Amino acid sequence: MILQVKNLVKQYKHHDGLINALDDISIDVKRGSFVTVTGPSGSGKSTLLLSLFGLIRPTSGTIFFNNRIITGATDLELANIRQEHVGFILQNFALIPYLTTVQNVMIPLALKKVDGDEQLERATEVLKFVGLANRINHLPRELSTGQQQRVAIARALVHNPSVILADEPTGNLDPALSLEILDFLSKINQTKGITVILVTHSPVAAEYGNYKIHLRDGRLAG
Amino acid sequence: MNVFKIVWLELLNRKSQFISGILSITLGIAVIVAIQSISTVSRENVARKLDNLGANILVLPQGASIDDYYTSDIDAPTIPGEYVERILNSTLKGVDNMSPKLTRRVKVGENTIVLTGILPKSEIASKPLWQGIGLIGTEVKTACAPAAPQESLKYLDERLQRKVVDTLQKNECLLGYQAAKRLNLKEKETLSVLNTELTVVRILPETGTVDDDRVFAHLTTVQAMTGIPDQISAIEIMGCCHAISEGLLSKLRNILPDTRITTINQIVSTQIETNRLMNKVSLVFLIIIFFVGSVSMGNFMWANVNERRKEIGILRMMGASKKIIYQLFIYKSIVLGVVGGIAGFVLGTLAGVFLGPFLADMAVRPVYLYLLWSLLLSVIIGIAGAVIPASMAAKIDPHTNLQEA
Numbered sequence: 085m086i087l088q089v090k091n092l093v094k095q096y097k098h099h100d101g102l103i104n105a106l107d108d109i110s111i112d113v114k115r116g117s118f119v120t121v122t123g124p125s126g127s128g129k130s131t132l133l134l135s136l137f138g139l140i141r142p143t144s145g146t147i148f149f150n151n152r153i154i155t156g157a158t159d160l161e162l163a164n165i166r167q168e169h170v171g172f173i174l175q176n177f178a179l180i181p182y183l184t185t186v187q188n189v190m191i192p193l194a195l196k197k198v199d200g201d202e203q204l205e206r207a208t209e210v211l212k213f214v215g216l217a218n219r220i221n222h223l224p225r226e227l228s229t230g231q232q233q234r235v236a237i238a239r240a241l242v243h244n245p246s247v248i249l250a251d252e253p254t255g256n257l258d259p260a261l262s263l264e265i266l267d268f269l270s271k272i273n274q275t276k277g278i279t280v281i282l283v284t285h286s287p288v289a290a291e292y293g294n295y296k297i298h299l300r301d302g303r304l305a306g
Numbered sequence: 307m308n309v310f311k312i313v314w315l316e317l318l319n320r321k322s323q324f325i326s327g328i329l330s331i332t333l334g335i336a337v338i339v340a341i342q343s344i345s346t347v348s349r350e351n352v353a354r355k356l357d358n359l360g361a362n363i364l365v366l367p368q369g370a371s372i373d374d375y376y377t378s379d380i381d382a383p384t385i386p387g388e389y390v391e392r393i394l395n396s397t398l399k400g401v402d403n404m405s406p407k408l409t410r411r412v413k414v415g416e417n418t419i420v421l422t423g424i425l426p427k428s429e430i431a432s433k434p435l436w437q438g439i440g441l442i443g444t445e446v447k448t449a450c451a452p453a454a455p456q457e458s459l460k461y462l463d464e465r466l467q468r469k470v471v472d473t474l475q476k477n478e479c480l481l482g483y484q485a486a487k488r489l490n491l492k493e494k495e496t497l498s499v500l501n502t503e504l505t506v507v508r509i510l511p512e513t514g515t516v517d518d519d520r521v522f523a524h525l526t527t528v529q530a531m532t533g534i535p536d537q538i539s540a541i542e543i544m545g546c547c548h549a550i551s552e553g554l555l556s557k558l559r560n561i562l563p564d565t566r567i568t569t570i571n572q573i574v575s576t577q578i579e580t581n582r583l584m585n586k587v588s589l590v591f592l593i594i595i596f597f598v599g600s601v602s603m604g605n606f607m608w609a610n611v612n613e614r615r616k617e618i619g620i621l622r623m624m625g626a627s628k629k630i631i632y633q634l635f636i637y638k639s640i641v642l643g644v645v646g647g648i649a650g651f652v653l654g655t656l657a658g659v660f661l662g663p664f665l666a667d668m669a670v671r672p673v674y675l676y677l678l679w680s681l682l683l684s685v686i687i688g689i690a691g692a693v694i695p696a697s698m699a700a701k702i703d704p705h706t707n708l709q710e711a
Contacts, residue, residue: 139623139705160627167625178620180312182319187307192624194307203307239624 085148086246086279087113087136092145094131094302105131106142107302113295115246118273119281120293128302129283133249136281137170138162150246167195171240171278173269175252177232179224185235186211186220192243210238214268230261237268241278248272250282254289266292309630313637323610328646330602331687334595335650335680336657341591343658345584347670363543365389365558366566370540384408384537387525389562393541396561400549406538408528409520414499417488420520421499423528423538426474479504480522483512497521500531545569596687603642603691607635611699622704635696636689643688644681651680 094106106128113119121129134140136147138157147155154165171192172178179188189207198206211220214234224232233253240248250269254262270292273280284290298305317324364372367383390406408423474480479497481489486509491497497504504523512518529535545554558567611618618631655672662670 134705160629163622163625163627165625166623170625172623174623178616178623180617180620182316183312187315190307191312191621194309194312195621195625195630197308200307 085112086115086150087111088146088148089113089132089136090146090148092132092135092147093143094128094135094140095143104302106135106145109145109299109302109304111297111304113279113281115279116273116277117279117295118270118293119279119295119297120290121281121283121297121299122285122287122290123299123305125285127299129299130251131302132299133251133281133283136249137166139166167192168243169246171243171245171248173233173236173240173248173250173253175255177224177229177236177256179232179235179239181224184221184223185216185227188224188235189239189242192239196243207238207242210242211235213241214238229256230264233257233261233265234268237265237272241272241276245278247279247281250280252283252285254284254286259288262286262289309633310637313634313641317638317641324642324645327603327606327610327642328649330599330606331643331646331684332649332653334599334687335647335684336654338588338591338595338683339651339654339676339680340657340661342588342676343655343670343673344662344665344668345588346673347662347668349584351668362569363545363555363558364568365541365543365562366568367539368564368566370566372568382409382539384534384539385541385562385565387529387536387538389538389565390541392561393543393558396557398554398557398561400546400554401543402546403544405542406525407540407542408525408532408534408537409539410528410532412500412532414489414497419485419489419499420516421528421531422520422522423525424474424522425525474507474522474524476524476527477502477504478507478523481506481509482518482520482522483510484518485521502527502531592683596683596690599684599687600690603639603688604694605691607639607692607695608698610638611635611695611702614699615702618699618702619704622702628700631702632696632700635692635699639688639692639696640685643685646688647681647684648677650684651677654680 089109089111092106092109093104095102095104097103109128109132121132123129131140135142137149138154138159142155145155146153149165149169154162157165166172180191183191186204186207189211190203193203193206208217208220211217214237216231216234216238219227219231219235224235227235233256236253240250248269253269254265257265266289269280269282272278282289282293290296317327365385366372367385370383387406390404393401393404406425410421411418412421481491481497486492486506489497491506491509493506493509495506497506499521504521504527510517510522523531525538529537543558555567555569559565621631621634655676658670659672662668
């Protein structure tokens with residue numbers, strides 16, 4: 085197992101009392117699997133995704149990553165784990181607007197203090213892989229939405245992560261582009277053996293998963 | 307790509323923000339550089355003018371008063387001439403020139419004159435009024451004030467006049483303006499005094515001082531004429547005002563314990579007060595600029611942090627630690643400080659150079675040392691303003707901003 089979640093609870097304070105965003109979630113994720121997390125809005129999908137590597141601190145429960153408990157890790161330890169092992173893809177691409185395509189893709193390597201020439205080489209290579217070799221010096225605003233999402237994918241891949249967390253990556257794309265991105269994620273999962281955890285509303289996207297999780301009101305529903 | 311490059315690219319991409327970010331620092335530094343440039347030149351001008359008033363320290367025999375020195379009574383006490391060498395050998399800092407002299411009131415016919423024995427070169431160095439009218443070659447340079455630019459006074463025979471004073475012979479004398487009138491003597495005529503014949507080589511221009519009533523001859527001549535060899539009435543010293551305020555007088559008293567050492571208070575206190583005032587004004591401006599600059603920078607950085615919450619979330623998502631987020635904003639403040647400091651120095655120097663002649667009636671020149679101080683001050687202002695916003699940025703909860711991204 086690459087990831088094990090045991091009895092995960094996340095509560096938020098509200099003026100009506102405590103709200104359980106996640107309520108006793110336990111899942112096991114096999115290395116190299118393609119996990120889809122579905123459920124209605126407010127069911128806790130994104131909360132679960134962001135809790136896995138410390139972007140949201142759970143209220144209770146335990147998360148094992150590579151058989152190591154990471155729920156009690158410090159902020160710096162969790163940052164290092166994300167830096168080394170995790171790639172994120174978000175619905176709105178989360179590109180930094182004043183950096184070019186290649187510079188955006190180089191950021192994860194820069195955070196790992198990889199040498200400048202190697203950063204450029206690896207970023208260029210991965211941009212070729214996602215079909216954007218001729219757009220490396222474009223700013224995000226000069227790219228189409230599909231191209232921006234491919235830049236986000238390249239950025240998630242560039243440091244050879246073991247897990248990619250994708251939160252509604254096709255939410256802003258038309259159906260054709262959505263399929264293109266989903267196919268791409270599937271290809272990454274199959275060819276590179278990277279574990280993909282995909283949060284989605286879309287039944288079509290959910291079909292890509294070989295392990296499907298459905299949430300309702302913060303609980304596992306199937 | 308590294309954190310510093312991210313900072314730089316962000317600044318270049320948002321040029322108008324960049325300019326507004328450095329504006330407060332630039333203007334603050336410009337104000338202080340302009341004030342400092344003008345006040346430095348002003349301080350030097352005051353020092354130069356005060357130095358031109360002549361000696362500011364008198365070494366008198368113990369028990370002698372300044373009145374004794376000016377009235378030059380026949381029995382006024384004296385001190386050994388060797389005291390001059392004692393000061394020279396002490397290597398005291400701040401003694402710019404010494405002019406030992408022996409003064410005696412003597413009768414010439416019906417007239418009473420003050421016969422003054424001088425060492426010509428030393429005397430001239432301490433008589434800027436003489437220098438100003440072309441009697442000598444080089445104006446004395448003091449540690450207090452740099453010498454004013456030399457201007458030829460267009461004397462037809464300037465070199466000759468210098469030679470006359472510098473090479474005053476033992477049988478020659480200089481007559482003060484009033485003394486020459488009272489004695490009815492002209493240049494090249496002979497003055498007979500205390501059984502000695504002295505040729506008048508120069509009648510000094512009117513200075514409006516006690517020198518107008520004096521007859522100047524070589525010190526050794528006057529010592530021989532008055533029968534008090536190796537003795538002097540006083541040593542006039544041009545002391546650097548900074549050195550005086552830092553204890554030059556007490557050091558002199560240690561070297562010459564059996565003398566009375568006094569300052570011409572007006573000159574020294576004017577210089578010291580001027581320096582104090584300038585320093586106070588600069589300090590007040592420095593404090594104001596530091597606070598205004600820091601608060602302004604803090605506001606700017608705080609707005610920048612809020613504007614970049616999503617970006618902070620993205621970086622945290624990719625594994626940036628809180629420390630890196632903190633560095634991102636501190637580095638930015640350093641860049642703004644450096645650029646703002648350089649721009650402020652250039653602007654302030656230009657303002658000083660162009661406004662100095664109108665505001666202070668003096669030519670202001672660039673003081674390049676202020677570039678270093680400008681950079682230091684502007685970087686400190688930048689960092690001081692950015693510390694709190696950078697800490698807040700590092701504490702921003704990434705997930706709320708990521709979901710907006």
